[in-house]
Amino acid sequence: MILNKNKEIMDINKYIAKAALSITYVFLAFLVIGFVACDKGNDPGQDEEEIPDDTTPSDESNFYKLIRVENFQGTQDNNFESAAAAIYYSLENNKPMEAKYQQTNRWDLAFGGLLNSFVSGNNGSNSTNSGYGNTAKGGIAIIEKPFDEVTDIPVDSEFKTGGNLIGTDNYGEFGEGIGWYLYDFAGIIVRDGAYANQHVAYALDRPLTLKNGTVVPPRTVIVRTAKGNYAKIKLISLYKDQFERSEWTRSSPKVYFTFEYILAPAGSTKFEIK
Incomplete structure (x- = not known):
């Protein structure tokens, strides 16, 4: 049991x-x-979603004519210490491109760095470029000449392919070489140092006379687009609806880019309007 x-x-x-x-x-x-x-x-x-490259031929209707872009909106953070997220523009299609297209050839001009004020082309082979890893073959250069006098397209070796390459000019404060704008921190380089004249960014699309009498020559930016075409660009202002230097103060609304450009197809040696 x-x-x-x-x-x-x-x-x-x-x-x-x-x-x-x-x-x-x-x-x-x-x-x-x-x-x-x-x-x-x-x-x-x-x-x-993996976004494919644009394989359609370039829109030839945008070649050989003056195109103006007003108030292309950049960062609104007014952060002078950290780089802003880059914004992108398709010169060939004349329209902004969303950040989701960063890894494609669908944009030609990037605005990055502090206050989106440093420009660069779209190039997939340079690890510092916003488009690194894509198929774009763009680049950027800057010339000390007025926009209307720039007719010759630089040879390809003159285009730089990195990111955030062209911004503050050496004639101003925090300069990083030949730039497209002069930054006047204390307001005494260009004007009288009054509070309203401090922290003003002066686009160098035309000659600029400084307080000491120095004349800063105008600058023109040249871009090789993602598809290998060319554009000359006149960067006019980063202030909303303000296109004249006399209007710019530290309280002017920013960042809103206004610029003009002319496109020329790959293989061209001259910029012209037809």
Whole structure:
């Protein structure tokens, strides 16, 4: 009788042990499934749509004519310490491009760096460029000449392919070479140092006479587009609806880029209007 009782107890213990083992396996299975699901859910690229390059021919209707862009909106943070997220413009299609197109050849001109005030072309081979890894073959150059006098297209070796290349000019403060604008921190380089004249950015699309009598020559930016065409650009202002230097003060609404440009097809040696 006792033996039978012991056998029953042993059978029950075996059953409980098997049940516990089964529950453990089920729990581990759910744990693994949950981990995999979470891992997939945390994959930032899982749901991102891969946007293809634009393989259509360039729109020839935009070649050989003057195009004006007013108030292309940049950052509104007024952060003078950290670089703003870059914004992009398609010169060939004459329209802004969303950041989701960064890794494509669908844009030609990037505005990045502090207050989006440094410009660059779209080039997929330079690791410092916003378009690194794409198929774009763009670049950028700057010439100390008025826009209307720039007729010759530079040779390809003169175009730089990095990011945030052209911005503050050496004639102003925080200059980084030949730039498209002069920054007057204290307001005493160009004007009288009054509060309203401090922290003003002067576009150099035409000659600028400084307080000390120095005349800063005008600048023209040249871009090789993502598809290998060319554009000469006159950067006019970064203040909203204000295109004359006399209007600019530290309280002027920014950042809103106004510029003009002329496109020429790949293989051209001259900029012209037809």
